[in-house]
Amino acid sequence: MAPILEISDLSVAYRSDSGDVHAVEHVSLSLNAGEVVGLCGESGSGKSTLAYGAMRLLRPPALITSGSVRYSGRRITHGGEPVDILSMSQRELHRIRWRETAIVFQSAMNALNPVLRVQDQLLDAIQAHLKLPRHEARDKAATLLDLVGIPRDRLRAYPHELSGGMRQRVMIAMALAADPEVVIMDEPTTALDVVVQRDILSQIVELKDRLGFSVLFITHDLSLLLELADRIAVMYAGRLMETGSSQELMREPAHPYTRGLLNSFPALHGAKRELTGIPGVPPDLRDITPGCPFIPRCRYATGACSAVDMSLAPVAGTPAQAAHLTACPIVTPEVTKEASQEEVAS
Amino acid sequence: MTEPLINGVPASGLPGADAAAGDGAAAPAVNADAEQAGEPAVVQSVAAVRGPLALEAVSLDKVFKLGRGKTLQAVRNVSFGLYKGAVVALVGESGSGKSTVAKLLAGQERPTGGVIKLDGQPIDIRGGRAFRKYKSQVQYVFQDPFGSLNPVHDVGYHLTRPVRLHQPGNKDVRGTVTALLEQVRLTPAAQFVVKYPHELSGGQRQRVSFARALAAEPTVLLADEPVSMLDVSIRLEMLNLLDDLRTRLSLALLYITHDIASARYFADEVLVMYGGQIVERGPAEDVTQRPAHPYTQLLIASAPDPDNLGSELKSGYAAGGGAARAGNVGPAAAGCPFSNRCPLAIDKCKQENPALQLLTPVRAAACWRLDVAAPPLADSAVSPK
Numbered sequence: 001m002a003p004i005l006e007i008s009d010l011s012v013a014y015r016s017d018s019g020d021v022h023a024v025e026h027v028s029l030s031l032n033a034g035e036v037v038g039l040c041g042e043s044g045s046g047k048s049t050l051a052y053g054a055m056r057l058l059r060p061p062a063l064i065t066s067g068s069v070r071y072s073g074r075r076i077t078h079g080g081e082p083v084d085i086l087s088m089s090q091r092e093l094h095r096i097r098w099r100e101t102a103i104v105f106q107s108a109m110n111a112l113n114p115v116l117r118v119q120d121q122l123l124d125a126i127q128a129h130l131k132l133p134r135h136e137a138r139d140k141a142a143t144l145l146d147l148v149g150i151p152r153d154r155l156r157a158y159p160h161e162l163s164g165g166m167r168q169r170v171m172i173a174m175a176l177a178a179d180p181e182v183v184i185m186d187e188p189t190t191a192l193d194v195v196v197q198r199d200i201l202s203q204i205v206e207l208k209d210r211l212g213f214s215v216l217f218i219t220h221d222l223s224l225l226l227e228l229a230d231r232i233a234v235m236y237a238g239r240l241m242e243t244g245s246s247q248e249l250m251r252e253p254a255h256p257y258t259r260g261l262l263n264s265f266p267a268l269h270g271a272k273r274e275l276t277g278i279p280g281v282p283p284d285l286r287d288i289t290p291g292c293p294f295i296p297r298c299r300y301a302t303g304a305c306s307a308v309d310m311s312l313a314p315v316a317g318t319p320a321q322a323a324h325l326t327a328c329p330i331v332t333p334e335v336t337k338e339a340s341q342e343e344v345a346s
Numbered sequence: 347m348t349e350p351l352i353n354g355v356p357a358s359g360l361p362g363a364d365a366a367a368g369d370g371a372a373a374p375a376v377n378a379d380a381e382q383a384g385e386p387a388v389v390q391s392v393a394a395v396r397g398p399l400a401l402e403a404v405s406l407d408k409v410f411k412l413g414r415g416k417t418l419q420a421v422r423n424v425s426f427g428l429y430k431g432a433v434v435a436l437v438g439e440s441g442s443g444k445s446t447v448a449k450l451l452a453g454q455e456r457p458t459g460g461v462i463k464l465d466g467q468p469i470d471i472r473g474g475r476a477f478r479k480y481k482s483q484v485q486y487v488f489q490d491p492f493g494s495l496n497p498v499h500d501v502g503y504h505l506t507r508p509v510r511l512h513q514p515g516n517k518d519v520r521g522t523v524t525a526l527l528e529q530v531r532l533t534p535a536a537q538f539v540v541k542y543p544h545e546l547s548g549g550q551r552q553r554v555s556f557a558r559a560l561a562a563e564p565t566v567l568l569a570d571e572p573v574s575m576l577d578v579s580i581r582l583e584m585l586n587l588l589d590d591l592r593t594r595l596s597l598a599l600l601y602i603t604h605d606i607a608s609a610r611y612f613a614d615e616v617l618v619m620y621g622g623q624i625v626e627r628g629p630a631e632d633v634t635q636r637p638a639h640p641y642t643q644l645l646i647a648s649a650p651d652p653d654n655l656g657s658e659l660k661s662g663y664a665a666g667g668g669a670a671r672a673g674n675v676g677p678a679a680a681g682c683p684f685s686n687r688c689p690l691a692i693d694k695c696k697q698e699n700p701a702l703q704l705l706t707p708v709r710a711a712a713c714w715r716l717d718v719a720a721p722p723l724a725d726s727a728v729s730p731k
Contacts, residue, residue, distance in 0.1 A: 042579060043548070043577055070428060086709065151425065154464050193439035193440055193607075194645065194648040195439060195645065195648040197441075220577055220578055221650065223578075223650040224650040227650055247354070259577060260579060261578060264579050264606045265581075265582075265607065265608060266608050267651070268607040268610060268649050268651055269651060272611065272631075276582075277579060277581075277582030277583050277586070279583065280584075281550070282577075340493075
């Protein structure tokens with residue numbers, strides 16, 4: 001089965017006087033129907049730029065320099081060839097946006113208009129994308145609130161009268177207004193408490209199963225993705241470092257960066273582990289050295305690293321058709337073993 | 347060594363004015379007058395074994411006036427102690443009152459009841475020389491390193507000012523600034539002195555905030571969500587730096603966070619706040635591994651758990667299944683503040699607010715249903731960590 005959204009070789013650069021900032025470099029990522037794919041990276045790693053670039057939401061100075069984004073939603077292609085979002089006209093884009101691919105923006109606090117009632121904002125989204133008579137649109141707005149578990153009487157509330165969690169739910173309701181097939185969620189729970197966060201995440205999964213959309217979930221919190229996502233892509237300095245299922249990433253992380261991330265957060269259960277974290281700071285994207293961008297922070301770095309072409313290849317020791325890919329050809333399981341033996345010896 | 351005892355006095359509370367998580371919930375602005383039932387338990391703090399008592403909060407209250415006769419009790423009867431060289435974590439959701447507690451201790455807000463004692467001396471938060479001395483002894487690190495540094499001034503300015511203010515006799519201001527930068531590992535210092543906030547990463551900015559707090563040569567550091575705005579890969583380094591500083595400088599550290607997992611690794615004692623009051627307290631490992639209060643249990647069950655790969659999330663756990671998960675509901679106006687979300691709540695919980703009850707000499711929880719909620723704790727260790 002063809003993926004519903006297939007990003008291939010996408011590169012995005014920000015033009016500036018002091019040179020191009022290569023925010024996304026040759027990234028390929030696919031999203032299958034009904035799947036939750038997690039895109040994980042630190043701030044500035046290009047994860048939002050990747051998603052917004054793929055949806056043609058970036059404005060100059062951002063520039064898409066290469067790639068294609070193929071979308072194969074049922075309503076658009078009728079089972080035929082996928083369409084390329086990057087080569088669409090503005091009119092075609094208008095048909096796709098919100099109707100086919102919706103976005104839950106990062107900060108519900110800022111994404112909602114403070115002077116409009118919840119109802120009017122939902123109606124806005126509904127009427128812009130679905131041609132419905134007014135009373136039906138109203139019913140739809142009320143149904144959407146039911147969907148995310150907000151009482152209907154909050155339709156007349158202003159955003160400031162809602163808690164952070166409720167505002168985020170309104171954003172999710174709005175994204176689902178036109179029954180999209182792909183929903184991009186950009187840090188939807190970052191500003192929320194853990195209790196509310198879990199509540200919203202379980203609701204997202206439940207809605208996804210019920211309505212059958214696919215989710216691209218962007219976050220900096222890998223621990224969250226391990227629980228939530230089917231597959232995870234780890235991004236660093238505009239490049240994908242590793243992709244694989246949650247199990248593969250958790251049990252056998254291949255890339256040193258992923259390992260560092262996994263060793264960065266304290267666990268709540270089980271024995272206390274020794275945490276090592278990742279020393280150093282993320283690189284300046286204006287001044288990328290050849291090869292792997294993680295070299296300055298990598299404990300396994302060798303001279304060969306600067307010749308690495310950063311293409312994803314199956315992890316050594318896994319079958320060739322496996323989905324567990326890493327951009328690091330240097331650190332194989334053997335290398336890791338040697339390193340840990342050296343540690344024991346010293 | 348005689349170990350200082352602290353009172354853990356619980357009371358009913360209400361949605362706090364805690365803006366720390368940027369989640370300004372529209373909490374119901376009502377006031378409750380539920381008194382706590384029974385005598386408060388006297389809890390021995392595990393943090394006390396690290397060093398002498400530095401800062402003590404005794405029955406702190408804070409009532410905000412909202413106008414039109416309405417009031418909001420953000421903090422009620424909160425008592426705890428901070429000990430030199432020890433970390434006490436204050437954990438709770440936004441609106442639980444944890445930042446208000448820090449602001450009271452920092453002297454930014456005046457408590458409406460209770461006493462703050464520094465080295466045994468009660469503090470009068472009205473100004474004057476004694477209060478200025480208090481202000482330099484108790485320093486605050488803000489959550490947002492992007493908002494807490496002035497964008498028009500360089501790092502050197504941010505550090506020379508507190509050095510001049512708080513160390514008036516210091517002849518070598520420049521050398522002190524260099525030493526401060528080295529202390530927070532911003533080296534080479536000369537390179538960082540001339541940098542402006544926008545030239546620094548989030549982690550580096552937060553290091554400048556630490557250095558600025560240390561410039562006053564404090565004994566107490568109040569860190570309000572010091573790492574929650576930073577990337578995951580940077581957080582650990584920052585916590586390790588804080589840990590190193592409090593050991594080397596023997597700082598009494600209050601670590602405010604909503605991330606209870608980091609409190610497990612970093613803190614000696616954990617205080618869990620809900621609705622303006624402390625609902626559970628005890629040794630960090632003990633509280634996180636065997637939570638007694640239903641709210642603490644909910645908090646721990648909700649934290650992302652990477653080891654939990656067969657999570658209920660993936661299996662399509664039905665949203666809103668448990669009443670306790672209803673995150674939209676604020677604390678209850680009467681009785682136990684958690685009673686309207688608690689799966690174990692009985693009529694008594696809705697009417698009377700429970701006092702902290704001792705579970706072991708170092709642990710206490712405020713709950714009427716501890717017989718059902720709490721795991722057996724008889725074998726729990728009394729020593730910290």
